[in-house]
Amino acid sequence: MTDTDTAAREALQAKRNELHIYEPHKANFPPMRPYVRDLWARRRFAYELSRTGQRSGFLDSPLGALWLVLNPLLLAFVYYLLVLVLSSQSKTAFPGAGITTFMHIIVGLFTWYYSQNCMTIGATSITMGGRLILNQSFPRTLLPMSALISAFLQYWPTLPVTVAFYVGFNVIDPQLQGLTWPMLLLPVLFVIQTVQNMGLAMIFGTMQVYFRDTTKFLSYILRIWLYLSPVLWFPERFIGHSFQWILYLNPLGPVVGSVTQIWINGEWPRASFILASVVWAIVTLLIGAWVFVTRERDFAVRL
Amino acid sequence: MTLPSVSDPHLSDPSLVPAEQEPPDAPPQDVAVSMRNVWIRYRTSFDPNPTMRKAFTSMGKKTRERNIRIVEAVRGVSAEVPRGTVMGIVGSNGAGKSTLMRALAGILAPSEGRIEVRGRVSTLLALGVGFNAALSGRENVILGGLAAGLTREEVEAKYDEIAAFADLPDGFIDMPMRTYSSGMYGRLGFAVSVNMDPDILLVDEALSTGDAAFKEKSFNKMRELCEQASTIFLVSHALGTVTELCNDAMWLHKGELIQRGEPKEVCKAYTDFLHVKQTSMTTLEDI
Numbered sequence: 001m002t003d004t005d006t007a008a009r010e011a012l013q014a015k016r017n018e019l020h021i022y023e024p025h026k027a028n029f030p031p032m033r034p035y036v037r038d039l040w041a042r043r044r045f046a047y048e049l050s051r052t053g054q055r056s057g058f059l060d061s062p063l064g065a066l067w068l069v070l071n072p073l074l075l076a077f078v079y080y081l082l083v084l085v086l087s088s089q090s091k092t093a094f095p096g097a098g099i100t101t102f103m104h105i106i107v108g109l110f111t112w113y114y115s116q117n118c119m120t121i122g123a124t125s126i127t128m129g130g131r132l133i134l135n136q137s138f139p140r141t142l143l144p145m146s147a148l149i150s151a152f153l154q155y156w157p158t159l160p161v162t163v164a165f166y167v168g169f170n171v172i173d174p175q176l177q178g179l180t181w182p183m184l185l186l187p188v189l190f191v192i193q194t195v196q197n198m199g200l201a202m203i204f205g206t207m208q209v210y211f212r213d214t215t216k217f218l219s220y221i222l223r224i225w226l227y228l229s230p231v232l233w234f235p236e237r238f239i240g241h242s243f244q245w246i247l248y249l250n251p252l253g254p255v256v257g258s259v260t261q262i263w264i265n266g267e268w269p270r271a272s273f274i275l276a277s278v279v280w281a282i283v284t285l286l287i288g289a290w291v292f293v294t295r296e297r298d299f300a301v302r303l
Numbered sequence: 304m305t306l307p308s309v310s311d312p313h314l315s316d317p318s319l320v321p322a323e324q325e326p327p328d329a330p331p332q333d334v335a336v337s338m339r340n341v342w343i344r345y346r347t348s349f350d351p352n353p354t355m356r357k358a359f360t361s362m363g364k365k366t367r368e369r370n371i372r373i374v375e376a377v378r379g380v381s382a383e384v385p386r387g388t389v390m391g392i393v394g395s396n397g398a399g400k401s402t403l404m405r406a407l408a409g410i411l412a413p414s415e416g417r418i419e420v421r422g423r424v425s426t427l428l429a430l431g432v433g434f435n436a437a438l439s440g441r442e443n444v445i446l447g448g449l450a451a452g453l454t455r456e457e458v459e460a461k462y463d464e465i466a467a468f469a470d471l472p473d474g475f476i477d478m479p480m481r482t483y484s485s486g487m488y489g490r491l492g493f494a495v496s497v498n499m500d501p502d503i504l505l506v507d508e509a510l511s512t513g514d515a516a517f518k519e520k521s522f523n524k525m526r527e528l529c530e531q532a533s534t535i536f537l538v539s540h541a542l543g544t545v546t547e548l549c550n551d552a553m554w555l556h557k558g559e560l561i562q563r564g565e566p567k568e569v570c571k572a573y574t575d576f577l578h579v580k581q582t583s584m585t586t587l588e589d590i
Contacts (some may be wrong), residue, residue, distance in 0.1 A: 021417065048448060142450075
């Protein structure tokens with residue numbers, strides 16, 4: 001008998017004798033070690049659930065994949081027109097009509113949409129997974145996690161588009177800096193944003209279970225939230241103003257602001273931005289995990 | 304890497320397995336399920352669709368409170384079920400059978416008491432296996448297996464077995480499940496749950512959808528599982544099935560465990576009870 005056979009046999013033995021204990025709970029965390037172990041063992045489920053969902057949606061056709069890119073791009077154009085109108089009213093807050101503005105909106109909007117998609121998909125992740133929840137026992141965190149993966153699968157095709165526009169615009173726009181050192185920070189910011197998105201998906205997924213019209217309100221909330229984020233306006237124009245606190249109070253403000261600063265100005269983001277985005281990401285994830293994991297054993301009764 | 308078959312004698316010998324990290328009051332190794340004074344209550348509101356708008360507009364109104372009722376679905380059930388038992392559960396509608404099944408599967412937590420379950424649970428509950436009708440049978444099988452904690456490789460390995468067992472008409476396995484008949488739905492559900500190498504199989508009123516040939520096949524499969532020391536819980540209104548398949552039985556009524564013992568005796572007590580109720584009702588009607 002080979003070593004792998006022995007290992008497999010031992011693993012199966014352990015599974016066969018694993019003791020599950022179910023006891024009453026108040027709003028409280030379940031035993032976290034088995035919870036995290038179960039979650040990790042089933043990570044593949046989150047991925048497959050997201051993939052099959054995407055495939056039955058639109059990703060199975062080439063046009064569907066094109067739509068993923070075309071949709072935010074058209075939106076970027078719409079918002080660009082909006083900013084053109086607004087900037088004729090106020091020169092302080094809104095940038096001019098230049099290519100830099102368009103580039104800024106593309107980068108900001110694509111980054112923003114990663115979070116927005118995560119919130120909208122995450123909000124319905126529990127109510128849509130109703131049958132699965134009623135029939136099988138697994139860490140429910142897998143469902144918002146699957147929403148996060150879906151949001152990522154929709155986000156990454158926009159990255160080459162961003163790069164293509166950036167390269168193209170670099171030729172004609174002297175303000176863009178080309179390849180810069182601060183860009184090394186982009187992957188870090190991506191991780192920070194992902195951590196935060198997980199927390200957001202958990203918060204809105206739980207809310208939707210208790211209030212089924214959450215998604216309706218969410219569409220208004222997200223629109224306002226987008227306007228309060230440094231997507232249509234340049235973050236650095238806010239710095240020093242009395243209302244700059246809006247940037248820091250907005251959970252997604254610092255991280256979106258940092259990303260656009262790196263792309264558009266080619267400079268290191270302000271330390272306060274980085275610090276604020278890390279703090280917001282951790283706070284959001286902790287709140288999300290608390291809200292979700294303490295209530296997830298209640299979901300089966302509420303669906 | 305191939306997994307050893309479950310009929311391996313070493314695996315069914317509990318003494319070979321070290322009992323580490325277990326609480327001192329854990330049930331003995333040969334007890335598959337232990338329920339100690341289990342109560343399950345839940346709040347039901349008559350509102351199937353709670354919204355913020357309603358919560359907001361009904362703020363300050365007292366009527367909202369009246370719409371919430373506490374249902375005691377399971378009331379103080381205690382039982383130890385040894386490994387290898389085929390436990391039939393009978394009782395009228397609303398007796399708490401399905402709720403108890405959900406609790407054993409770890410889907411609902413008990414409100415009081417303690418449930419200890421040893422081994423991997425596979426469920427075939429009343430609603431199907433959590434299938435998503437927009438996805439194909441194949442995708443659902445894979446997702447179900449992954450949710451149950453199998454690795455991708457294990458699921459792939461099991462897939463052919465499951466498809467062969469379900470024996471759906473040509474091509475249906477790759478069609479969206481909304482195109483399935485209820486019989487095909489039931490067959491695939493049963494095929495998935497019995498082929499997950501469960502230590503404990505929970506079957507809730509699911510054998511009724513298949514045709515006679517499939518029923519025979521499922522009986523044989525369940526007997527085979529018993530021989531491999533799996534424990535089976537079978538909720539059924541077909542008392543014939545319970546007496547034929549089970550070697551132990553429980554009768555639940557309004558959440559309470561009324562009787563446990565020989566399936567024949569329990570079924571007899573249950574039918575006698577139903578009969579008495581029926582005759583008393585007819586007598587009442589006669590007056």
